[in-house]
Amino acid sequence: xxxxxxxxxxxxxxxxxxxxxxxxxxxxxxxxxxxKDFSLMDAMAAFEIGEPRFDSGMSxxxxxxxxxxxxxxxxxxxxxWILDRxxxxxxxxxxxxxxxxxxxxxxxxxxLRDIDPDFISGDRAQRTDESPRELVTVVLxxxxxxxxxxxxxxxxxxxxxxxxxxxDWQSEKCDIPIAEAFPVKxxxxxxDEACHWLLSSYRVQSPWQEAIIHRxxxxxxxxxxxxxxxxxxxxxxxxxxxxxxxxxxGIRSNTLRDPPLGSPAYLAFDPQFARRLVSxxxxxxxxxxxxxxxxxxxxxxxxxxxxxxxLAGTSSISTWEIVGHMRTWAPLxxxxxxxxxxxxxxxxxDGTLILDRYPFKHILNCFFIETIDISYDAIAAxxxxxxxxxxxxxxxxxxxxxxxxxxxxVKALWYSRPRRRRHCMKSLFDWHELYAFFEDIHSRxxxxxxxxxITHAQSAILLHRLSTIREVILSGLQLxxxxxxxxxxxxxxxxxxxxxxxxxxxxxxxxxSQGTNVFQELKLQSxxxxxxxxxxxxxxxVTIKQLSxxxxxxxxxxxxxxxxxxLPEYDDVDLPPVGHPNFLKFVTACAAIPQSEHHSPAxxxxxxxDILLCxxxxxxxxxxxxxxxxxxxxxxxxxxCDGLQALPATMEEVATFDVSTLKWDPEAQPWFPSxxxxxxx
Amino acid sequence: xxxxxxxxxxxxxxxxxxxxEAASVFNLRRLLKETLxxxxxxxxxxxxxxxxxxxxxxxxxxxxxEYRLAxxxxxxxxxxxxxxxxxxxxxxxQVEAPGAxxxxxxxxxxxxxxxxxxxx
Numbered sequence: 098x099x100x101x102x103x104x105x106x107x108x109x110x111x112x113x114x115x116x117x118x119x120x121x122x123x124x125x126x127x128x129x130x131x132x133k134d135f136s137l138m139d140a141m142a143a144f145e146i147g148e149p150r151f152d153s154g155m156s157x158x159x160x161x162x163x164x165x166x167x168x169x170x171x172x173x174x175x176x177x178w179i180l181d182r183x184x185x186x187x188x189x190x191x192x193x194x195x196x197x198x199x200x201x202x203x204x205x206x207x208x209l210r211d212i213d214p215d216f217i218s219g220d221r222a223q224r225t226d227e228s229p230r231e232l233v234t235v236v237l238x239x240x241x242x243x244x245x246x247x248x249x250x251x252x253x254x255x256x257x258x259x260x261x262x263x264x265d266w267q268s269e270k271c272d273i274p275i276a277e278a279f280p281v282k283x284x285x286x287x288x289d290e291a292c293h294w295l296l297s298s299y300r301v302q303s304p305w306q307e308a309i310i311h312r313x314x315x316x317x318x319x320x321x322x323x324x325x326x327x328x329x330x331x332x333x334x335x336x337x338x339x340x341x342x343x344x345x346x347g348i349r350s351n352t353l354r355d356p357p358l359g360s361p362a363y364l365a366f367d368p369q370f371a372r373r374l375v376s377x378x379x380x381x382x383x384x385x386x387x388x389x390x391x392x393x394x395x396x397x398x399x400x401x402x403x404x405x406x407x408l409a410g411t412s413s414i415s416t417w418e419i420v421g422h423m424r425t426w427a428p429l430x431x432x433x434x435x436x437x438x439x440x441x442x443x444x445x446x447d448g449t450l451i452l453d454r455y456p457f458k459h460i461l462n463c464f465f466i467e468t469i470d471i472s473y474d475a476i477a478a479x480x481x482x483x484x485x486x487x488x489x490x491x492x493x494x495x496x497x498x499x500x501x502x503x504x505x506x507v508k509a510l511w512y513s514r515p516r517r518r519r520h521c522m523k524s525l526f527d528w529h530e531l532y533a534f535f536e537d538i539h540s541r542x543x544x545x546x547x548x549x550x551i552t553h554a555q556s557a558i559l560l561h562r563l564s565t566i567r568e569v570i571l572s573g574l575q576l577x578x579x580x581x582x583x584x585x586x587x588x589x590x591x592x593x594x595x596x597x598x599x600x601x602x603x604x605x606x607x608x609x610s611q612g613t614n615v616f617q618e619l620k621l622q623s624x625x626x627x628x629x630x631x632x633x634x635x636x637x638x639v640t641i642k643q644l645s646x647x648x649x650x651x652x653x654x655x656x657x658x659x660x661x662x663x664l665p666e667y668d669d670v671d672l673p674p675v676g677h678p679n680f681l682k683f684v685t686a687c688a689a690i691p692q693s694e695h696h697s698p699a700x701x702x703x704x705x706x707d708i709l710l711c712x713x714x715x716x717x718x719x720x721x722x723x724x725x726x727x728x729x730x731x732x733x734x735x736x737x738c739d740g741l742q743a744l745p746a747t748m749e750e751v752a753t754f755d756v757s758t759l760k761w762d763p764e765a766q767p768w769f770p771s772x773x774x775x776x777x778x
Numbered sequence: 779x780x781x782x783x784x785x786x787x788x789x790x791x792x793x794x795x796x797x798x799e800a801a802s803v804f805n806l807r808r809l810l811k812e813t814l815x816x817x818x819x820x821x822x823x824x825x826x827x828x829x830x831x832x833x834x835x836x837x838x839x840x841x842x843x844e845y846r847l848a849x850x851x852x853x854x855x856x857x858x859x860x861x862x863x864x865x866x867x868x869x870x871x872q873v874e875a876p877g878a879x880x881x882x883x884x885x886x887x888x889x890x891x892x893x894x895x896x897x898x
Contacts, residue, residue, distance in 0.1 A: 104815070104823065105815070105823055105825050105843065105845040105857060106813065106815045106825045106874075109876055109877040110815050110874035110875065110876060110877065111874060111875060111876075111877050112872055112873070112874055113809065113814075113873050113874060113875040114870075114872050114873045116802070116805050116806055116809065116873075116875075117806060117831070117835055117837075117867075117873055118835075119802035119805070119806075120800075120802045120803045120805065120806035120831075121833055121834070121835050121867075122802070123799075123800035123802045123803050124800075124803055124832075124833040125833065126833055127832075127833060128832065128833045129830065129831075129832045129833075130803070130806060130807055130810070130830055130831050130832070131810075131829065131830035131838075132810040132811050132828075132829045132830055135829045135830060135838075139829075139862075140829070140830060140838050140864070142862055143838055143839075143862045143863050143864040144860070144861070144862065144863050144864070145863070145864050145866070146818065146824070146863050146864065146865045146866065146869060147818070147865075147866055147868075147869045153860075154822065154844050154846070154858070154860065155820065373846070373858065374858065375858045375859055375860075
């Protein structure tokens with residue numbers, strides 16, 4: 098269509114406005130005219146033009162796009178500012194906004210062809226010594242290609258299915274190409290050419306020459322990093338991350354001033370541009386955050402990619418679990434970005450091999466060796482030698498079931514928190530089914546007195562199921578899901594689950610050689626969970642005062658909140674599930690604990706603190722290089738204990754204790770409250 | 779209205795209603811499932827298949843493309859698919875139908891040739 102001579106649809110259209118107006122006069126009030134097979138219900142699905150909530154193309158009266166000319170000459174400092182702000186757009190997409198709100202509001206993205214030096218005649222752009230045309234056509238164009246290619250590579254990673262579109266990230270490209278057709282090598286060559294032009298041109302002087310070159314080199318490094326991640330080159334990530342970090346540090350140390358008002362650089366961004374793109378629901382205009390915030394997000398991506406590289410080189414599944422738990426329990430700023438959560442899951446399992454080098458059996462070996470210090474081969478040999486049934490031993494079924502459960506379990510550690518909680522709840526039945534299946538096999542083995550390796554193997558499965566229940570309860574606290582009454586139950590139930598968990602741990606530890614890494618890990622877990630149990634019991638015994646509902650209402654609430662424990666599938670398994678919540682026991686506990694003369698909430702917290710302090714001296718167990726993160730988390734819990742020192746010393750004092758001083762803030766501590774006004778916390 | 783023109787099969791035909799309705803409404807009914815070009819007050823043009831309206835003249839279009847007139851610097855046509863839309867009459871500045879249909883209605887009108895001059 099030529100906008101100057103033709104209207105869309107062509108010339109063969111005639112004005113029928115009068116036909117509408119005459120028909121409206123003759124129609125009955127409330128009358129409606131619809132085409133055959135088109136119902137009023139179909140009509141309801143239409144977007145109303147002129148309604149700001151639905152009309153994504155509605156004019157807002159401001160149209161920066163109209164005054165934007167991609168070939169406007171720019172000063173080096175303006176180019177430098179544009180590079181930074183376009184990176185801020187990219188980072189905002191990484192944090193979860195749509196491309197149309199962020200990267201596509203950078204107008205040069207839509208004018209790549211217009212600034213292609215091969216298609217520009219000499220007289221179309223003004224040349225001045227201060228604003229050489231090449232700054233736009235060579236330097237800026239190379240940067241945009243690099244930026245779009247980075248988005249494309251990240252898009253490909255996030256589109257693998259590890260994370261969820263429209264929930265974790267926004268995949269919508271609005272029919273705008275993001276350099277999909279350009280090979281990475283071509284883009285890096287363009288970035289090199291831009292650097293070469295800057296180095297050889299007398300028209301861009303220091304310090305802008307270095308500033309722009311540093312940014313182009315950073316873009317090139319990012320491009321290489323994202324490509325390496327996508328092609329599983331994890332071992333080479335670390336040096337590239339170091340290079341990118343050092344470039345970023347240099348760039349951040351020299352803060353740029355914004356261009357003066359009226360600078361053409363401002364026209365390069367139009368936050369309203371989304372209304373011109375194909376999108377069905379209008380999105381609010383997103384204001385870009387400060388440049389320092391954008392650099393912070395980029396630093397988070399780099400640190401996380403470094404961690405992905407380190408994790409990919411870690412064969413221990415327990416270490417993966419520990420890191421996943423640490424990142425969930427104590428999230429770090431800019432470390433939970435969807436791209437990183439997807440990359441981490443890809444590094445663990447990308448559909449073919451575990452950690453890109455091990456067969457599935459690695460999962461089985463790690464599961465048993467790292468939990469009970471017995472190899473899977475030894476368990477399989479024991480099962481085979483003691484199998485008495487005429488049917489064949491269903492080893493393949495055990496292997497398949499356990500492998501699938503563990504792969505999903507580890508990957509779920511990098512899901513978003515609500516989805517991870519749902520995953521844990523759903524997986525509980527699968528863990529129980531596997532546990533019951535193992536029990537069935539056990540019943541068909543030759544009986545053995547004394548140490549039974551198979552009993553311990555079964556305990557390993559139970560241990561994982563109990564820790565999954567623990568995560569369901571803890572994630573509910575972290576997500577602030579529970580009402581005041583539900584919270585009381587949650588703390589009581591947590592203490593109950595931890596009791597069974599600790600019993601299971603004791604059982605396993607009795608057969609593991611002291612001094613081994615596995616024993617150290619079990620010992621540390623035992624101490625940590627004991628402290629957690631004491632703290633839960635203390636908070637339960639104090640918050641019990643907050644129960645205001647009738648037991649009947651509490652029970653209905655309980656059945657809804659813990660519906661995962663009452664799935665009909667459990668009835669199909671003969672073995673009753675271990676560790677399921679029991680409302681009657683809770684009622685009994687609520688009646689008994691206020692009468693207890695020996696229970697001291699403050700004493701429990703003090704004991705928990707002592708145990709935690711003691712555990713800080715333990716070897717790192719299976720945490721590997723992440724031992725420091727775990728120590729830091731335990732120290733935070735010690736701080737929580739300090740903050741709860743003012744809890745009542747006896748149950749008599751609980752009666753006069755002001756429970757409203759307990760404040761929950763998941764941002765500060767995911768599970769436990771602090772006492773308002775307490776300075777020690 | 780041409781005597782040879784009969785309601786297209788695609789049009790909703792509650793025969794008794796159709797027989798009793800005013801000629802003006804019948805004329806409008808004959809535009810159903812035709813491509814309309816609707817101009818709105820903020821400068822946009824919608825090109826879509828007319829599926830219905832009501833007495834307040836809220837116009838329902840399906841398979842609609844939205845166009846805005848290109849700026850000086852844009853070389854590409856600025857159209858996009860917006861699907862099913864409802865355009866309130868208060869925003870409509872003009873509605874156009876294909877010439878062949880208009881001749882069937884026996885209604886003269888301003889061609890888009892005349893209107894086009896507004897945009898040159």
